[in-house]
Amino acid sequence: xxxxxxxxxxxxxxxxxxxxxxxxxxxxxxxxxxxxxxxxxxxxxxxxxxxxxxxxxxxxxxxxxxxxxxxxxxxxxxxxxxxxxxxxxxxxxxxxxxxxxxxxxxxxxxxxxxxxxxxxxxxxxxxxxxxxxxxxxxxxxxxxxxxxxxxxxxxxxxxxxxxxxxxxxxxxxxxxxxxxxxxxxxxxxxxxxxxxxxxxxxxxxxxxxxxxxxxxxxxxxxxxxxxxxxxxxxxxxxxxxxxxxxxxxxxxxxxxxxxxxxxxxxxxxxxxxxxxxxxxxxxxxxxxxxxxxxxxxxxxxxxxxxxxxxxxxxxxxxxxxxxxxxxxxxxxxxxxxxxxxxxxxxxxxxxxxxxxxxxxxxxxxxxxxxxxxxxxxxxxxxxxxxxxxxxxxxxxxxxxxxxxxxxxxxxxxxxxxxxxxxxxxxxxxxxxxxxxxxxxxxxxxxxxxxxxxxxxxxxxxxxxxxxxxxxxxxxxxxxxxxxxxxxxxxxxxxxxxxxxxxxxxxxxxxxxxxxxxxxxxxxxxxxx
Numbered sequence: 001x002x003x004x005x006x007x008x009x010x011x012x013x014x015x016x017x018x019x020x021x022x023x024x025x026x027x028x029x030x031x032x033x034x035x036x037x038x039x040x041x042x043x044x045x046x047x048x049x050x051x052x053x054x055x056x057x058x059x060x061x062x063x064x065x066x067x068x069x070x071x072x073x074x075x076x077x078x079x080x081x082x083x084x085x086x087x088x089x090x091x092x093x094x095x096x097x098x099x100x101x102x103x104x105x106x107x108x109x110x111x112x113x114x115x116x117x118x119x120x121x122x123x124x125x126x127x128x129x130x131x132x133x134x135x136x137x138x139x140x141x142x143x144x145x146x147x148x149x150x151x152x153x154x155x156x157x158x159x160x161x162x163x164x165x166x167x168x169x170x171x172x173x174x175x176x177x178x179x180x181x182x183x184x185x186x187x188x189x190x191x192x193x194x195x196x197x198x199x200x201x202x203x204x205x206x207x208x209x210x211x212x213x214x215x216x217x218x219x220x221x222x223x224x225x226x227x228x229x230x231x232x233x234x235x236x237x238x239x240x241x242x243x244x245x246x247x248x249x250x251x252x253x254x255x256x257x258x259x260x261x262x263x264x265x266x267x268x269x270x271x272x273x274x275x276x277x278x279x280x281x282x283x284x285x286x287x288x289x290x291x292x293x294x295x296x297x298x299x300x301x302x303x304x305x306x307x308x309x310x311x312x313x314x315x316x317x318x319x320x321x322x323x324x325x326x327x328x329x330x331x332x333x334x335x336x337x338x339x340x341x342x343x344x345x346x347x348x349x350x351x352x353x354x355x356x357x358x359x360x361x362x363x364x365x366x367x368x369x370x371x372x373x374x375x376x377x378x379x380x381x382x383x384x385x386x387x388x389x390x391x392x393x394x395x396x397x398x399x400x401x402x403x404x405x406x407x408x409x410x411x412x413x414x415x416x417x418x419x420x421x422x423x424x425x426x427x428x429x430x431x432x433x434x435x436x437x438x439x440x441x442x443x444x445x446x447x448x449x450x451x452x453x454x455x456x457x458x459x460x461x462x463x464x465x466x467x468x469x470x471x472x473x474x475x476x477x478x479x480x481x482x483x484x485x486x487x488x489x490x491x492x493x494x495x496x497x498x499x500x501x502x503x504x505x506x507x508x509x510x511x512x513x514x515x516x517x518x519x520x521x522x523x524x525x526x527x528x
Contacts, residue, residue, distance in 0.1 A: 066121040067281075069098055072128055076197065080402040084490040085439040089205035092198070096234070097283065111232070111256060111310075114246050114274050114286040122280035125236055128194060129214055129305050134183075135170065137191040143168040148191075150184040151176045152223045159225040159263050177216070182223025185214040188305070189397060190462045197400040199307070204441050206309040209395035211464070217242065217302045222295035225263035228254065230288050231308035237278040239303035240296070244284060245272035247291040257289050258312060264291065278304070313388075322384035323375070330371075330378040337371060386446040389455075394469040396457040399439055408520045409438065414527070427525040429510050431496030431503060434522035437489050443518055445474070445482055452479050458517040472516070477501070478509040485513070492522045 070078070075095050082088040094102050100109070100117065109115045143149050145163040151173070153160050162181060164172070177183060189196040195212055203210040211231070217223050228249070235244070247269045249255045269291050277297065278284055286292060288310070296302045331337045348358045399405075406412045414424045429435075437443065443456040455471040474482055481498040498506040513519040 064118075064120050067099060067119040067124065068121060069095060069119075069124055071123075071126065072194070079201070080404065085201075085204055085441070089201050089203075092201045093205045096202070097285075109285065111287045114284065114290060116274065116276055116285075117283040118279075119281040119283075120279075124281035125238055128198065128236065129188060129192060129238055129303070131216065131239060131301075131303055133192060134185065134214065134216060134303075137185070137188075138168060138170045138173055141191050143185075143191075148186055149173070150186065151181045152184060153181050154222045154225050157225075157265055177218055180218055180221045182218070182221065183216040184223070185216075187463060188212055188214045193400065195305070196397060196462055200397040200400050202307070202309070203396055204439070207441075208309045208313045208392060209311065210307060210309045210397075211311075212305055212307050214305045215303070217294075217296045219296050219301055220298040222293070224293065226266065226269050226291050226293040227263050228257065228261045228289050228291045229308070230257055230260045230311055232288060232310045233286055233292075234307045235278065235284040235286075235294075235304055236307065237280050237282045237284075237302070237304045239280055240300040241277050241279050242294045242296055242302035242304060243277050244275070244292065244294045246274040246284075246286050247272050249289040249291070255289050256287065256314065258314070258316070261291070318384060318388055321387045322379055322381065325384060326375050326379040329380065330375055333378065334374070336374070383447070386444070389444050390446060390469065393441075393444060393455045393457050394460075394465065396441075396460055397462060398457055398460040399442065401438075405438065405520060407524050408522070410514055410517050410519075412524060424527040427514075427527060429495060429507055429514065429521075429525065431494065431506065433495045433510065433525070434492040435485070435495060435510055435514070435519050436492045436522075437485055437513075438518055438520055440489050443482075443486070445479070445486065452476070454482060456516070456518055474509075477505050478512075481506065481509045482513070485519075 075092065079088045079092060082091060090102065097105055097117065100115065105115070137143060145151070145166065145168050149163075149168045151162040153162065162176060173183065185191075189199050189212060199210040199212060215223065226245075226247070249257075250269070254261070276284070294302075327337075342360075342364065345360075345364060347353070348356055348360045349364055353361070401409065401411060413427055416423050438458065442458060443454055446453050446455060452474045453471050454474050455469060457470070459467070459470040461467045477500060481500050484497075484499050485493070495506050495510045496503070498509065500506045500509065510519065514521070
């Protein structure tokens, strides 16, 4: 990775001198040091790509009519009327991938193959993000190179990053762009409330963190080398066009990988299974492990947002937490796991002895396999799932509250400074107050030794893992009440119905959860 200086900034390695010395017209055209033959080949490739779709395109039968859907602003208004956050997430996802039914998507496409949705409607995702929003963020926020923004290029088979140190000011960022660099905003949800809202809802649909990157690419350039990712990717085209090529995983070992790949050269990836030009309003999905690359057409820029999820959320990742715990329990509880190894096992086991025809090797292996099989009965499955859940809640974005949620939660209490004193600093919660959790997945009870801990997302940061996990210990007399609220969602229940023996305990846990921002009341609370 190469750094850049504030003065004499390093530009993409696509003929550095040519970039800095070419005319304004040449820079605008984006055809730096390319001959006539290359231009003709690219134009032919673009024409062919626009006509070639080899995946599962979704279109209105027998037509190319625009796929009309509600505007994003309308979608948010409708979501705000839905009481169950699970239903809210499902509705948003249905709009997101319309007209493919969610059931069909998850049964036939998810983790299996790419899918293309052509909408012929450039305004379908209008309001999600824009180049104007990109510019506003640069001007109004402390955007840092390498943390919030990457400047990249890919030419002649070489992928480069051109991040200077420090803040990404508009003057420098747009100069990079004019010189053929792609811009990648790494965490737009930290700056855009709309992106934050979309991701905070979708994470409940996936049961896994939802993230996003925004990519702005100049005409006739490519910013990234071919590669595959470790996430499920939804490429949402927002402005302009982009030519995409998607390739099958090269080997069985690269199907649904846990880690992203290095950059590939063109001769390492074979022929694409899908080649298409995305236009505004289109969506392209591909699972982790599918190699992909995108380049801009010669006549327009491209702005897209990639929404991602399901990073390290496999059975193997659960077993990664489960098996060490199971082994520890087995060693503590079963003497067979504590019995000593054969005195002479080093003389016949190990790689140097792997070719030996020795019956002791068979006996040793069968003994070990028996212990591994026996290990299953010691597996603390629920505890391991809770460990995954804790990681998920730490990964999560905090919820974006609807107006109704604000009005009926601690965030809407009219506490204020007025006339020289603090006013309305207390609210009235009694046995008749109707309450419920803020969202279905907002909190989780976990046992840790003798303590019961409630993990939650309300105080999380919009920046990934900027804060430590948020939690507090729940007193033993309150544990059943918290569990009752979790399982009662989305139904409102009265405080007096909480399964505590003492009325004061019922009110105490309700007040605690309300003060933490985890509870809604059926109606705004009166001040005491």
